[in-house]
Amino acid sequence: MFATYEIDTMTYSKVINFDLQSQEISQLAKVLSHPARIAILKFLAKSKTCISGDICNEIPLSRTTVSQHLQELKKAGLIHGEIEGIKINYCLCQSNIKKCYMLFNELFDELDVEINCEDNC
Amino acid sequence: MFATYEIDTMTYSKVINFDLQSQEISQLAKVLSHPARIAILKFLAKSKTCISGDICNEIPLSRTTVSQHLQELKKAGLIHGEIEGIKINYCLCQSNIKKCYMLFNELFDELDVEINCEDNC
DNA sequence: ATATTATGTCGTATGTTTGCGACATATGAA
DNA sequence: TTCATATGTCGCAAACATACGACATAATAT
Numbered sequence: 529m530f531a532t533y534e535i536d537t538m539t540y541s542k543v544i545n546f547d548l549q550s551q552e553i554s555q556l557a558k559v560l561s562h563p564a565r566i567a568i569l570k571f572l573a574k575s576k577t578c579i580s581g582d583i584c585n586e587i588p589l590s591r592t593t594v595s596q597h598l599q600e601l602k603k604a605g606l607i608h609g610e611i612e613g614i615k616i617n618y619c620l621c622q623s624n625i626k627k628c629y630m631l632f633n634e635l636f637d638e639l640d641v642e643i644n645c646e647d648n649c
Numbered sequence: 650m651f652a653t654y655e656i657d658t659m660t661y662s663k664v665i666n667f668d669l670q671s672q673e674i675s676q677l678a679k680v681l682s683h684p685a686r687i688a689i690l691k692f693l694a695k696s697k698t699c700i701s702g703d704i705c706n707e708i709p710l711s712r713t714t715v716s717q718h719l720q721e722l723k724k725a726g727l728i729h730g731e732i733e734g735i736k737i738n739y740c741l742c743q744s745n746i747k748k749c750y751m752l753f754n755e756l757f758d759e760l761d762v763e764i765n766c767e768d769n770c
Numbered sequence: 771a772t773a774t775t776a777t778g779t780c781g782t783a784t785g786t787t788t789g790c791g792a793c794a795t796a797t798g799a800a
Numbered sequence: 801t802t803c804a805t806a807t808g809t810c811g812c813a814a815a816c817a818t819a820c821g822a823c824a825t826a827a828t829a830t
Contacts, residue, residue, distance in 0.1 A: 545709035546684035554687050560678035562818085565665035566756070570671065573760045580777065588666035593819050595778060614776050614827045620760060629757040635687070636750040639694045639741060683788085701807065714789050716808060735797045735806055 535643045553635050556628050559604040564589055564597045569620065572607060580609070674756050680725040681746050685710055685718045690741065693728060699740045701730070 546554075556644040560566060564587055571586050572578055580598065595605045598618060601607045609616045653761055667675075681687060685708055694709050705715045719739060722728045726745040730737045 544687050547701075550684040550687040550691065554682050554684040557678040557681035557687075560676050561682045563671040563675040566671040566678075566816095567667050567677050567761055570756075573762050581775095586778095590820050591777080592821075594780090596818085596820095598721055601779085611827095616777065616808095620762075622761070625757070625760050629761075632753050632757075635691075636746070636753075639746050640743070641694050642751075655819095664819095685788095710788095711790050712807080713791075713809090717788080722806085732797095739813065 540636070549631075549634070553631055556631060559600060559606065561598065564594070565601055568594070568597060568601060569606065569625075572618060572620050578617045580616045580618060583618065670752075670755070674752055677725070677752060680721060680727065682736060683718065686722055689715070689718060690727065690746075692737060695743050699738045701737045701739055704739065744751070 560646055568583055571583060575582065580595075583598070584594045587594050587597075589597075598607070598609070602609065606621055606628065607618050608621050609618045611617075656726070667681045688708055689704055692704060696703065701716075701719065708715050708718075710718075718737050719728070719730070723730060726742055727749065728737045728739050732738075
């Protein structure tokens with residue numbers, strides 16, 4: 529990601545006031561914040577063909593909308609597409625998904641502390 | 650979460666057409682999709698006092714806005730607040746954060762497969 | 771050359787999120 | 801009781817996200 533991933537789709541000015549890790553994680557979380565995009569990632573993980581048209585058939589949304597979700601995933605670096613004649617093969621970008629995974633792990637490690645509240649839910 | 654966590658803030662009708670895991674993960678990702686909310690979680694992890702006012706001082710947003718982010722985190726079950734006289738002690742809800750962590754792990758495990766694309770980024 | 775198929779982009783309607791000032795409430799102090 | 805402090809809620813404006821039909825493009829087949 530995440531060097532070339534511009535933090536500009538979240539244009540509320542106040543966003544820049546947060547530390548970089550928080551910005552980076554929240555950006556990734558935003559990409560994962562729609563069920564269609566999760567479903568696309570899961571479909572790509574289990575499918576072998578990765579043809580764009582197949583994805584559209586799998587996702588219960590119009591071709592247009594699916595295409596837009598694909599672009600967002602591509603922009604975030606989680607998938608990439610290769611042109612093959614008239615078709616396009618999409619697949620997961622494992623290296624970036626791993627980076628994403630590590631960032632989330634980092635966050636959750638940071639949150640996993642013994643807190644001194646009496647009642648912890 | 651996530652039994653009591655209603656999937657109703659994402660009211661685009663099409664959302665219900667996705668599998669439950671995708672809905673659940675995307676809901677959680679949405680909660681994490683703003684840097685202020687990440688920053689609040691990180692602050693609560695490292696602070697001992699957890700007083701709402703302290704959080705407002707730490708986050709570069711108005712008290713009103715911080716309060717709203719706190720409500721969202723609370724609604725998602727990631728934090729909880731205890732009234733202590735005139736003040737409110739917020740802290741992380743470790744059990745739900747762990748559940749959230751596990752859900753993300755589940756997803757990433759599912760995505761971590763050897764894909765047969767020639768060029769994998 | 772024309773038709774067909776696969777895919778992306780534009781424009782737009784609708785709904786959601788963010789941010790904040792102003793107001794409401796509630797505890798404790800003077 | 802009255803005031804100050806801590807916090808939450810309401811209502812609005814601006815920005816953003818979602819969804820999709822219509823149009824554009826590009827590779828093949830006929």
